[in-house]
Amino acid sequence: MRSEPRYAQVAAALRAAIAGGVYRDGASLPTESALCATYAISRFTAREALRLLQVEGLIRRQHGSGTTVVGGTPVLRQSLSDVAELSHYAAGSTFAFREHGLQTLPAARAAALRLPPGSRWVLLSGVRTIAGLPAPIAITEVFVHADLEPFVAALRAGRETLFTQLARLGGFHIARIEQDIAAIGAGTRDATVLQIARRTPCLRIQRTYQDAGGRIVLLSLSTHPGERFTYSMHIDN
């Protein structure tokens, strides 16, 4: 049982105080030196705690004036922090894939995907289609951690996403998903499969699924033709 860093504890305490109405919208938070005194911490730790709240958008800091609460409304926490949301865009679509076995990635490829050089992955490739549409809406590559190779054969195409299947089969828990979205021009191979012109603008979505230890268990790389795909999400307060 590792304990949280001190600055995270202080940040949590302040967050709770804000949510609890101790500091209202626009109200001033204690000064740094006040925090040092009340929590018996150094100024570094106090600043680190405040830095956390700042990137969360909870507080606003002004050089000569002080620290004020920006949005004390306590419900602001809710978000798309739900894995279910991630699958909603795929509803009604099906994913067909082929397995290409366990491979060591070329160094350049590994670096581009920000995976450890020399690491080994089971490579899958596939296309996502929507019934009735002539061309696929995505071409996808999936990299499964070598440790999970025994479960790959049991993967099925269909509604359930690969990562939920793997999590169930492997008996582990996905703790974090990182998602990067960029716009790129279609390469020759992608263009052929997607039936679009080369260099057509495409959405490139890279997701990494990490377990509790921060280890990447699955990485997926999808390319969607720009004119056939829009990534849509919503955030409710």
Place this chain on the structure above:
Amino acid sequence: MRSEPRYAQVAAALRAAIAGGVYRDGASLPTESALCATYAISRFTAREALRLLQVEGLIRRQHGSGTTVVGGTPVLRQSLSDVAELSHYAAGSTFAFREHGLQTLPAARAAALRLPPGSRWVLLSGVRTIAGLPAPIAITEVFVHADLEPFVAALRAGRETLFTQLARLGGFHIARIEQDIAAIGAGTRDATVLQIARRTPCLRIQRTYQDAGGRIVLLSLSTHPGERFTYSMHIDN
């Protein structure tokens, strides 16, 4: 002319070294103690410089292993998991805009944005820039509901997003944000402002901000050059 903080100078030097190919993709950056020695700075200053590069997405830090370069081409990343982060947008960036008054949208335009035909909006246009970068990272159009016109004159460019300013000025609450992300080719006008070639792949992000009644109070339409912008988010279970 006030001089830059020391950590910003060190960060700039490292940024230049990465861009100049001294440290390639995936290569290791000097350790913190090495930076302390070469620049004659304390570890705090070195870490502050590295922190800058980290939030820019240029480097990746791993506890026991070291600091490595993520991408040789500078990519801006925006991490986003809830409304609070959305309000802060890209750290260190500023938004400059002009107001173009109350207008009735052409029918085609309204349809494309999925806004009611004949509805009236205050149109704003602007660019988002990051200090030190020659070209903007986004060109943005904003449509503000006609009912909020009295508050538009009070809007200020700067750190606070337009919708948080409007919510405060108008005394209402944003209940829902919808966000659509697509890949498009840059049009002539966008290409000029963003200093890229026409038809360069760009991320087009459309956000609608709705009040509790589902009424769209604000719509923003941003175009980001693909090679300078990656939309990044994470989801924690």
Place this chain on the structure above:
DNA sequence: GAGTGGTCTAGACCACGTG
């Protein structure tokens, strides 16, 4: 075990905003 980054202390001086 050696070396890395993560956390933390106890000081210091400076730049900024408000009185």
Place this chain on the structure above:
DNA sequence: ACGTGGTCTAGACCACTCC
């Protein structure tokens, strides 16, 4: 002038990774 946050030093111990 004063108090605020911003920057910075010179140490320290710990947790993690890799050999």
